[in-house]
Amino acid sequence: MKKAILLVDDEPHVIRVLRLMLEREGYDVATANDGNEALGKMAARRPDVMVSDIQMAGMDGRELCRTVRARYPDEAFPIFVMTSMTASEEREWVRELAQVEFLEKPLSPRQLIARLTTYFTTAAAAQETPHA
């Protein structure tokens, strides 16, 4: 089964490129323009990984992360946050949130794909281990 990725960004070019690249890698990609739209999409189905920008009009990335973690406390799917700030400046607000990682801008789609691959292989290995 294809892994579901939810892309949240208000820059259409970013959405366009990432969707294209991720679909080429065989992911099932859903997109949203801002936090509210993302929450709407999530109501139907939670993704395996959410990739979100921080600075967005409407509901921004921080609020989206907090809402997602609060609304679905048991589903700790990873969230990759794209930021143009340095990671240390963003540490503060993610301290209490589980499984939030940073992707630094300018973002390389290849780097995102590598991170996703690493994550899914580790997760698969972790899932297989108890069975074995």
Place this chain on the structure above:
Amino acid sequence: MKNNRIGLILVVSSLAVIALVMSLLLKRQHTEQAEQVRVQGLGTVRSLAALPAAVLLPPPGQPGVLASLLAGRDNPDFAYAAISAEDGRNLAEVASPGAIVPPAAPLALASFDERGVAAGQNARAIREFRGPLASADARLQLRIGYFVPQGPLDLKDLPFYALIALAVFLLVPLIYIVIKREMAPLAALGEQLKAVSKNQAQPVLELSSGQDVRGLAGKLNHYLDHTSARIRELEQDSIASMASGRLLEYGSNKMQAVLQCLPDGLLVLDPAGEVTFATGKIEPLLGVPVAEVLSQPVEGWCRDPELRAMLARFRGGGLDARSQMTIEFNPLGVPGKRLWATAQALTGHAMSYGTLVVLRDATREHLARQAGNDFVAHVAHELKSPLNVIGMYGEMLADAGIDDPALRVEAINVIQDEVERMTSLVNNLLNVSKLEMGSMRPERHRVKLDDLLRDAWQQARSRAEAKNIRLELQVARDLAAVSIDKDMFRIALNNLLNNAIKYNAAGGSVVLAAEEGDSDVVIAVRDSGIGMTAEDRERVTEKFFRVRETGDEQRGGHGLGLYLSNQIVELHHGRLTIESELGHGSVFSIHLKKMPALAEGGQVL
């Protein structure tokens, strides 16, 4: 000492007076006695001479008149009485005991006279009175002698003289005491003057002992003259010092006013760390009344731990005298304020006067710095966004572009757009920088506005079409020429047009119009966009100001476009006016003065 001498003089002089009086008295007594003897002698001689000789010369053995004269003598000085013949033989004689009758001397004339008989071996000096006797036969003379009084002192008068001497002797000390009593104030005055003169810088008055009243008075006058001169001097000194005091006071007041009028708050602390001076600016800066600052210990009024720590460091002059320390803090008493506090040891003339603390309002600087930091962060973000997109498309081109030509075209277009966006931002940044450094000066030329506006319209059309916005141009061909810097003006115009397109909705419209008034030309950019509130309209030309983003299409603004446009219009002595209604669009109008008719023939670019 002086009194003793005066006393001695008084005793001596009193004795002299006594002696004088005594001698005068004695002399007078002598004279009186001699006169008395003379009167008596002459009287007796005259009365006896009148008697007949027979009476005077009784027969021998019978007592005569002379004998009765001796017997009845009342004068103790009576010496003798005799009747002598011409040859000097005494016919009759009587003598008191101890007296010897001297030999008779012939009478020079037949009249009464007197003569002195000097004292002999055993006899006293005698005064003899004589006179002729009336006798027919012989020339007889009658002689009566008296002793010349012997001693100058009559013992019987001694108590009288002693009494006088005693009286005089007692009178002298009395006079002395009285004089002394009368002199006492003068003596006291003399002592006082001596004391006063001793206290003076230059001894003008030297009181010597044995001074008399006139000398004293003279010195007193001299002293008074000197004193009044000194008083005048002192008065002049006092006036001079009063004047200099006033001058000092004026200077001090002026300094106080200067200090109070400084925009910074000043605190002066003594070496013990207590505030001795505070200007009124302290109150708005720290939020603590000046009276409280001056009356309470530092711990009492200073609520800011940073300031308190710094004041504590300077207490007691423990730090090096030249050391200076500056802190920056937000005062707890005034929310939203940012202060710089600089403490500096007050030293001079090898003395430490404590500490000077200067409090400066750094709110503006702080906000400017914050705005600068925000701006840098914002610009970095704005630059990173297109870079992000360019990078992504680059990677996509490399990975998927080889076998998909449509993707290649898309990537190239997006990359070009993003490069343009970055270029616009960088250009605006450079322009703002130039504008603020004052190095942007409009090179004004006569410009035909309709060409310029048509160019701007052409350039903006592609952007408007991409957003499905209708861009109209309503410019008359024969529009008056204006004097502007074409390149700068284009920046202003492009920014206005870009904003009108950016803050618009798909299907909306933007109209670029130009109308000619009596004296000016108005270029208007009208949009059917989102509009803005009155508050935003007031601030929209401020540097870095951005209207709160309401939709994804309005991203990419950097708060510089309208600021720059406004500045450029003002550099052209024009005006930028804004009319706007939230949700209904805005009209940005540039008002420019028309070129004077005289210049019509000038060069037209």
